[in-house]
Amino acid sequence: MTISRVRNGSILHRFPSALPNGSKRDISGPASSYSILDCIFHEVLPVPAARSFLYLLSFWSVHNAIMVSPYLLVLQPDETYYIIDMICWRGYSLYDCTAEFRFFWVNSKLMETTASDPPSTYHRYRFSVVPIYECTLEGLEAAYSGSTPYMKDGLLFYNKHVHYQAGITPLALVWKDEACSQYIIDTDSKGQVPSEQHVVLELQEDGKLATSDDPPVVFGSLDNEFIQKTNLRPGNLLRFAFRDERVKLVDGKMEISELQFVGRPNRARAFADSHSKALFQYAARHAPLRIEDLVASIQSNHMEVKSTDVEMQG
Structure with missing residues (x-):
């Protein structure tokens, strides 16, 4: 079976x-x-x-x-x-x-x-x-x-x-982009793109809110009073929204100064979002990585390999 x-x-x-x-x-x-x-x-x-x-x-980085x-x-x-x-x-x-x-x-x-x-x-x-x-x-x-x-x-x-x-x-x-996907930006339960970006995070033992990465990336925290009031427990997956002006990109990582609690995600959800997914969603809303960028990366790598081959032959 x-x-x-x-x-x-x-x-x-x-x-x-x-x-x-x-x-x-x-x-x-x-x-x-x-x-x-x-x-x-x-x-x-x-x-x-x-x-x-x-x-x-x-x-x-895209290469052979x-x-x-x-x-x-x-x-x-x-x-x-x-x-x-x-x-x-x-x-x-x-x-x-x-x-x-x-x-x-x-x-x-x-x-x-x-x-x-x-x-x-x-x-x-x-x-x-x-x-x-x-x-x-x-x-x-x-x-x-x-x-x-x-x-x-x-x-x-x-x-x-x-x-x-x-x-x-x-x-x-x-x-993904518009040419190869209908769903670039995450939608809500009604299939609509929310005005503010959402992210699903996991509640840690110390109240911190983290991604599913190993090691996890912490985006914020909840105080004990809110955790007790809402009957939350470590390991719970929670959905948050955040405004663009609350985001800073530091050394390729997102830092979010304020999260707004939206609720719990679908029960079928198994993991929190990864940092790369949150970053991709942020980029998709502001400065998406285009197919032309992927092509340029391949071309650049091809030129580097070709240059290395010439040096070895010399």
Whole structure:
């Protein structure tokens, strides 16, 4: 049997699949022969896709060192699990493998199964791998402008030389603009862009409000009286708003002098925002990073590599 879970750990689907040991009909190994895939589920309705970790239980700066993949949003009701990474396959751990190897492995191993076939009695959902490109000018153009069977929700950049890292990491980042995403600036529960930027932070033991980074970035604090009055506890996720004039950028980090409590986020929310997300949202409202900036970065790196090659030849 195959089980998919959303970020907070709750089960999204429990279903038979054509993945190894993915259904009762296909039990071809011991209980330790499990697989773990990092996927985005292609929803039926046109709303942001739910990113899920799949546990197969049967008993399952821009440069050439970066690979880019079109992140996705649902477009048509085909109910497909799009694989963006592979963490384990038939009990073989890929945590210590480079991203480049994991992407090669997921493409080659998926072809050995019928998991990409249309749904059937013993295969409830189809699996597919999102297209992945080297982050050259040609690769960036293909990811940015190329057609896909789903609506894009930005581009996902990986450093291809590093091992898998759980949680927040600067080695895997999402970038988006109006041309490749409908949702650049975060919206409220009504789907509207609030006049003031919002951020979700985690309440710490000492009353500080921090991001999900390791180590966390502190944006503010709450006094004990407010915490007791609102029955808050350490670990609670809380939504705040802040005005532009309360923000200062110091050495690439945001400093917020005043937070306004808005309420609690959706219960399905598993983590606080990362510092990079808050910073990206701030930039998106004022001076967004454009596709031209990414192109210029690639061109600059190409010139540096070319210059180094000339020096070595000399």
